[in-house]
Amino acid sequence: MTAALPPIIDVPQLRALREQRAAQGRPLHLLDVRWALDGSKGRHTYLAGHLPExxxxxxxxxxxxxxxxxxxxxxLPRPEDFAASLRRAGVTEGATAVVYDDAxxxxxxxxxxxxRALGHDAAVLSGGLGAWDGPLETDxxxxxxGDVTARDWPERRIASAxxxxxxxxxxxxxxxxxRYRGxxxxxxxxxxxxxxAVNLPFSGNxxxxxxxxxxxELRRRFEDAGVREDRETIVYCGSGVTAAHDALALESAGFGRVRLFPGSWSQWSADPERPVAVGPTP
Incomplete structure (x- = not known):
């Protein structure tokens, strides 16, 4: 199963999608993921103002x-745990989700x-809350x-150490x-x-x-770094969060052979048997 929606959409596309889904009588799930490593963002920032519904x-x-x-x-959570979280968020089988944050x-x-890795139709909102020019809600x-069922994480999307x-x-x-240079x-x-590994900070997307x-523009960025259609790309970061940003950008740029290393540097660096390099990209 593959997602039909592009991996990245903007606010005008979101509005058009909402109108389309409403006309079709199909749900569109808006999911807010406010998060910061230091705990400064979370449910409390969501309650301070979020996109309607x-x-x-x-x-x-x-x-x-x-x-x-x-x-x-x-x-990554166990498939059954992730499915339970999606059901808690109201996500239904065959529906579309648009996800945003405020960062x-x-x-x-x-x-x-x-x-998307599990075949659900989903996209991230470009610019997030900062790009939204409509009213906010605080409820x-x-x-x-929801009624989604558990799906196993596909090997074609995930890489091991x-x-x-x-x-x-x-x-x-x-x-x-x-951090890359050590x-x-x-x-x-x-x-x-x-x-x-080559360094492509997600912020450059x-x-x-x-x-x-x-x-x-994303395709030029990745090609300049050596990404090619005929070779698989594996992305990682500190703990598998910002690497997903690169993975979505690579998909948006048209590269299909992309996998994410979920454990990322936090797993690799915890294993004393794994070698470590320092300094700039060779």
């Missing part, structure tokens, strides 16, 4: 399993990527339970350059990057207004 989804508890060194800080699209991108939306290490794919690191490491056990670049 949007439902809050918690990244730490609903889009990730408990952290552990062997799987990283944000492992750079990374938290929202995590959920949009998860949904805690509690939808009727061993597959990253194999060297068959182009490995892309979505973190900030200083100059700083505020969270994970060791500083540096996967040997051979956005323009000065915080909106995604066009598919053509």
């Amino acid at each position: 949007a439902v809050y989804v918690d990244l730490d508890t609903e889009l990730a399993a408990p952290a552990r060194p062997a799987a990283g800080r944000h492992p 750079d699209g990374a938290p929202a991108g995590r959920l949009a990527w998860m949904l 805690d939306v509690q939808p009727a339970p 061993d597959e990253v290490a194999a060297g068959d794919a182009l490995v892309v690191d979505a973190r900030a350059p200083e 100059e700083v490491e505020p969270v994970d056990p060791r500083a540096g990057h996967v040997p051979g 956005l323009d000065e207004q915080g909106r995604f670049l066009t598919p053509a």
Whole structure:
């Protein structure tokens, strides 16, 4: 199963989609993923103002399993747990979801990527809350339970640490350059990057207004870094959140052979047997 909706849409497309779905009598789920590593964003920011009818989804508890060194800080949840979270958010089989946040699209991108990986029709809203020019609501939306069922995470969308290490794919690191180079490491056990990985910070997918670049602009960016149609690309970051941003951007640019390493650097750096490289891209 593959999603029919483009991975990234803007506000005019969202409005058109809402009108279309309403005319068809089909639901459109708006999902709000406010999140920050330091806890400064969450349900309280959602309640301060969100898109009409949007439902809050918690990244730490609903889009990730408990952290552990062997799987990283944000492992993918068990399929049955993720399905339960989607039902709690009111998501129904065959429906369409648009996901947004109030930052750079990374938290929202995590959920949009998860949904698309499982074949659900979903997109991230370019520019997020900052691009929305309509009214906001402050109620805690509690939808009727959805009916989605559990789906296994597909191997064609996910890479293991061993597959990253194999060297068959182009490995892309979505973190900030200083973390990639090993100059700083505020969270994970060791500083540096996967040997051979190239650095494509997810922030480079956005323009000065915080909106995604066009598919053509994204394609040029990735091709300049060595991404090719005839070679698989594996993306990682600190814990599998911002890497999803790169994965969606790659899909938007027309690259189909893309997998995400969910454990990312938090898993890799916790294993003393895994080698670490420092410095700029060779």
